[in-house]
Amino acid sequence: MIESLFVLSPTGKVIIEKHWHDLIPRTIVDFFNDQVTKAMAGDDITRQDVLPIIPSAKYQLINIYRDGLTYLSPVSSEVDPMMVFEFMHRIADIMQEYFGQVSETVIKENFVTVYQLLEEMMDDGYPLTTEPNALKEIVPPPTVLSKVINTMGATNSVSTRKMPHGMSNLPWRKAGVKYASNEIFFDIVEEIDAIVDSTGKAVSCEAHGTIQANSRLSGMPDLTLNFVNPRLVDDCSFHPSVRFNKWETDKVLSFVPPDGHFRLMSYRVNLPSQQNLPIQVKPSISIGATGGKFDLSVNLRNTDGKTVEDVVLILPLHKSTTTLTASCNVGQYMFDPVVKVLRWEVGKVVPRERAPVLSGSFGFGTSSCDAAASAGYNIGVEFMINSHSLSGLKVDALKLFNEGYKPYKGVRTMTKAGRYQVRA
Numbered sequence: 001m002i003e004s005l006f007v008l009s010p011t012g013k014v015i016i017e018k019h020w021h022d023l024i025p026r027t028i029v030d031f032f033n034d035q036v037t038k039a040m041a042g043d044d045i046t047r048q049d050v051l052p053i054i055p056s057a058k059y060q061l062i063n064i065y066r067d068g069l070t071y072l073s074p075v076s077s078e079v080d081p082m083m084v085f086e087f088m089h090r091i092a093d094i095m096q097e098y099f100g101q102v103s104e105t106v107i108k109e110n111f112v113t114v115y116q117l118l119e120e121m122m123d124d125g126y127p128l129t130t131e132p133n134a135l136k137e138i139v140p141p142p143t144v145l146s147k148v149i150n151t152m153g154a155t156n157s158v159s160t161r162k163m164p165h166g167m168s169n170l171p172w173r174k175a176g177v178k179y180a181s182n183e184i185f186f187d188i189v190e191e192i193d194a195i196v197d198s199t200g201k202a203v204s205c206e207a208h209g210t211i212q213a214n215s216r217l218s219g220m221p222d223l224t225l226n227f228v229n230p231r232l233v234d235d236c237s238f239h240p241s242v243r244f245n246k247w248e249t250d251k252v253l254s255f256v257p258p259d260g261h262f263r264l265m266s267y268r269v270n271l272p273s274q275q276n277l278p279i280q281v282k283p284s285i286s287i288g289a290t291g292g293k294f295d296l297s298v299n300l301r302n303t304d305g306k307t308v309e310d311v312v313l314i315l316p317l318h319k320s321t322t323t324l325t326a327s328c329n330v331g332q333y334m335f336d337p338v339v340k341v342l343r344w345e346v347g348k349v350v351p352r353e354r355a356p357v358l359s360g361s362f363g364f365g366t367s368s369c370d371a372a373a374s375a376g377y378n379i380g381v382e383f384m385i386n387s388h389s390l391s392g393l394k395v396d397a398l399k400l401f402n403e404g405y406k407p408y409k410g411v412r413t414m415t416k417a418g419r420y421q422v423r424a
Contacts, residue, residue: 001021001075001077001079001124001125001126002020002073002075002079002083002084002087002122002125002126002127003019003020003021003022003024003073003074003075003076003077003125004017004018004019004020004021004024004073004074005017005018005071005072005073005088005091005118006029006070006071006072006073006074007069007070007071007072007107008029008033008069008070008071008072009069009104010068010069010104012029012033012036012070014026014029015069015104015107015108016107016111016114016115016118018115018118020122020124020125021125024059024074028056028059028061028074029072031056031061032054032056032061032063032072035054035061036050036054039051047065048065050063050065052064052081052085053081056074058076059074059075059076060074060075060076060081061073061074062074062075062081062084062085062088063088064085064088064089064092066089066092066102067092067101067102067103068103068104069092069102069103069104069107071088071091071092073087073088083127087121087122087127087130090121090127090130091117091118091121094117094121094130094132094135095107095114095117097132097261098110098113098117098141098142099142110142113139113141113142116139117135117139120135120138120139121135129171131171131172131240131258132258132260132262133171133172133173133174133258133259133260134171134172137174170220170241170256171240172239172240172241172258172262173220173241173256173257173258173259174259175220177217177218177219177259178218178219179216179217179218181216181408182216182217182218182405182406182407182408183216183217183407183408183409183410184213184214184215184216184217184223184257184398184407184408184409184410185213185214185409185410185411185412186211186212186213186225186264186395186409186410186411186412187211187212187213187214187412187413187414188209188210188211188389188393188395188411188412188413188414189209189210189211189212189413189414189415189416190207190208190209190269190389190390190391190393190413190414190415190416191207191208191209191415191416191417191418192205192206192207192271192277192278192390192415192416192417192418192420193205193206193207193208193418193419193420194206194277194419194420194421195421195423196277196280196281196420196421196422196423197422197423198283198422198423198424200280200282202271202277203423205270205271205272205277206268206269206270206271207268207269207271207390207391207415208266208267208268208418209233209266209267209268209269209389209391209393210263210265210266210267211263211264211265211266212261212262212263212264213257213261213262213263213264214260214261215257215258215259215260215262216259216260217257217259217400217403217407218403218405219402219403220256220402220403221256221257221400221401221402221403221407222254222255222256222400222401222402222403223253223254223255223256223257223398223399223400223401224252224253224254224398224399224401225252225253225254225255225264225395225397225398226252226395226396226397226398226399227251227252227393227394227395227396228393228394228395228396229392229393229394230251230252230393231251232269232391232392232393233267233268233269233391233393234267234268234269234270235267235268236265236266236267237265237266237267238253238264238265238266239255239258239262239263239264239265241255241256241257241258242254242255242264242265243255253265267393269391269393271390271391276301276302277301277302277390278300278301278302278303278308278383278385278388278390278415279298279299279300279301279303279308279311279349279381279383280298280299280300280301281296281297281298281313281379281381281422282295282296282297282298282299283295283296283377283379283422283424284296284424285377285424290363290364291323291361291362291363291364292361292362293359293360293361294315294326294358294359294360294361294362294424295357295358295359296313296315296344296357296358296359296379297355297356297357297358298311298313298346298349298355298356298357299355300349300351302390303351303385303388304388305351306351306385306386306387306388307348307349307350307351307385308348308349308383308384308385309347309348309383309384309385309386310347310382310383310384311331311345311346311347311348311349311356311381311382311383312343312344312345312346312381312382312383313343313344313346313358313379313380313381313382314341314342314343314344314379314380314381314382315341315342315343315344315377315379315380316339316340316341316342316377316378316380317340317341317342317362317377318340318364319340320364320365321340321362321363321364321365322337322363322364322365323362323363324342324360324361324362324363325360325361325362326342326358326359326360326361327358327359327360328344328356328357328358328359329354329356329357330346330347330349330354330356330357331344331345331346331347331356332344332345333345333358344358349383376423376424377423377424378421378422378423378424379421379422379423379424380420380421381417381420381421381422382416382417382420383416383417383420384414384415384416384417385414385415385416386412386413386414387412387413387414388413388414388415389413389415390415394413395409395411
């Protein structure tokens with residue numbers, strides 16, 4: 001059972017406060033902010049690294065961090081934390097569906113709609129209506145007129161709330177949907193989490209993938225999606241529309257899709273340590289008594305001849321670093337003297353072209369030379385490869401039943417870096 005929800009701004013101020021049972025005082029938010037501040041005091045700790053469950057004297061503070069906002073749910077009774085996590089992520093997804101983007105300003109401009117959504121999504125502390133199509137029948141997305149009425153505080157004769165009508169017996173799909181052109185699109189996006197040693201060997205490596213869909217199909221289509229190599233994937237989770245038994249027996253996705261955007265499937269793939277990663281960073285860092293020298297180079301390996309885009313290397317230096325000079329043959333670099341981080345924006349890396357190289361030196365302050373000389377250095381890597389799936393998962397065929405038309409199917413794949421770290 002979920003008791004309360006707080007949505008906090010990037011500075012820790014309460015934007016949204018909703019209680020389904022007893023009122024929880026805001027002092028718990030102050031305690032939570034203090035714990036986050038203490039956790040982020042360590043080196044190389046970001047907001048994403050803060051524990052998702054923080055204990056207090058009375059509550060377990062379950063929290064997620066998305067788009068610069070914190071969703072906080074203090075719970076005092078026995079509850080499955082995964083249900084709370086999923087519900088908070090669903091709230092963020094629904095707000096993104098309604099408003100396009102989620103920020104402190106957007107939420108403040110749509111207070112009435114947000115509180116209406118929370119009222120419909122939860123009943124007595126338990127999730128109730130969480131499908132976008134069903135919610136849009138109950139709480140219409142905001143329009144210019146509704147925003148003006150809500151801003152003026154009119155209790156008006158113009159009601160923006162309506163009861164559901166035209167709903168099918170499937171809560172995620174409306175009845176009577178019609179399109180002139182019937183089409184459905186699938187985006188297979190894989191994030192690579194890897195730890196790579198200085199020789200280029202992967203210490204750990206796995207892919208976390210999602211299949212995002214955008215359905216614009218008329219009527220009540222019943223779809224079957226087949227993969228070329230479905231047994232590659234592991235630890236799957238599905239949209240409620242997917243028939244799980246069909247996946248268990250035949251490894252195909254059988255479902256009646258919602259209308260519009262939705263996440264069809266999430267999965268994980270353990271990549272073998274001997275498999276070549278798409279990008280190789282060769283670091284060379286030598287430390288002396290008063291400073292150090294470094295050379296970083298980027299090479300492509302397993303990309304099927306694809307161009308790697310948006311390549312960025314991030315090198316956190318020791319906090320005693322005072323000066324840095326460098327030069328690069330591709331892209332541009334920036335050193336932040338406050339947080340002591342070197343950021344090299346390489347940009348595109350094209351196969352069979354010259355390897356990007358960044359070389360330079362840095363100096364230490366006199367007070368911490370010994371500690372700086374013994375410090376370890378880890379390089380964060382960001383990149384994106386379009387039309388490429390590192391796991392090898394591919395769509396084979398899409399079959400439609402229950403309707404007489406033949407839909408257009410579009411499939412795109414993309415691989416990008418998740419938590420990708422190279423040890424130097």
